[in-house]
Amino acid sequence: MNAQVLVVDADPGDPRPADRPIVDVAVGVLIAPDGAFLLTTRPPGKVYAGYWEFPGGKLEAGETVEQALRRELQEEIGLTIGAVHIWKVSLVDYPHGLVRLHFCKVRDWTGDLQMHEGQQFGWQHLPVSCTPVLAGTIPVLEWLAAEQAN
Ligand SMILES: Nc1nc2c([nH]c(=O)n2[C@@H]2O[C@H](COP(=O)(O)OP(=O)(O)OP(=O)(O)O)[C@@H](O)[C@H]2O)c(=O)[nH]1
Numbered sequence: 001m002n003a004q005v006l007v008v009d010a011d012p013g014d015p016r017p018a019d020r021p022i023v024d025v026a027v028g029v030l031i032a033p034d035g036a037f038l039l040t041t042r043p044p045g046k047v048y049a050g051y052w053e054f055p056g057g058k059l060e061a062g063e064t065v066e067q068a069l070r071r072e073l074q075e076e077i078g079l080t081i082g083a084v085h086i087w088k089v090s091l092v093d094y095p096h097g098l099v100r101l102h103f104c105k106v107r108d109w110t111g112d113l114q115m116h117e118g119q120q121f122g123w124q125h126l127p128v129s130c131t132p133v134l135a136g137t138i139p140v141l142e143w144l145a146a147e148q149a150n
Contacts, residue, residue, distance in 0.1 A: 006090040010135035014095040022091070023099045026069035027056035029087065029140060030079075030106045036123035037144065039130055039137075040077065043117035047096050051134040052122075054103070065102040073109075076116055082108030088143060092136035101136055 030038040039052045057072035059065065066084045073079050084104045092099050115121055122130050126145050133141070 006088070006139055008090060008092045008136055008139065010092055010094045016093065016095065016098075020098045023097050024059045024065070024068075025056060025099050025101050026059060026065045026072060027054045027101050027103045028069050028073055028081065028084075028106045029054050029103055029144075030081075030109065032123060036125055038077075038113075038121060039124050039128065039133075040115070040119040040121045042134070043119050047094075048134055051132050051137075052128070052130045053134045053137045054140060055119075065104065069104055069106075073106075076119070077121070078114035078116060079109045079111045081106050082110075088140070090136065090139060094136070099136065103140055 028038075032038075038055065040055045042048050042051050042053055044050075055073055055077050056069060057076065059068040060071075063071070065086060069084055070081055073081050084106055086102055087105045088103045090101045090103070092101060113121065122128075124130065126141065126148065128141060
């Protein structure tokens, strides 16, 4: 895991209250054998609905990142994931909350992809063709590009 934490201010013009709690989020970067990765849209009714992101969600009390990711991907997209490797961590300061994103690479899963929350999905290569991409998600595309360049 990369110990560095990237800090992103998603909307610098918007004032925030001090001392907001950090909300931990487990995010899955599902990578297929041909290198395509899965992006989904945020479901209707959620903040930033329609923006593209990697699937995942908030940790519940007592959960590890791996447990939360396994639960979220089952609930949201119907996949049962195998091994999870935490890859990068970032802190994103949104007007709606301060989130710590734990991005995990996942190459092993079973089940049929099902969008349980009315999301759209796309298997993407770089550069991605879908817009808009969530501010906290854009750095992941840059990390993937940097890996491909190596
Ligand atoms: N899943 C996911 N969340 C992301 C990404 N990038 C990013 O900034 N986030 C942020 O992480 C947070 C995830 O919260 P969520 O609302 O999707 O989580 P959840 O499904 O558990 O929410 P719920 O409280 O509605 O059940 C949101 O603030 C979202 O903006 C990403 O690539 N994937």
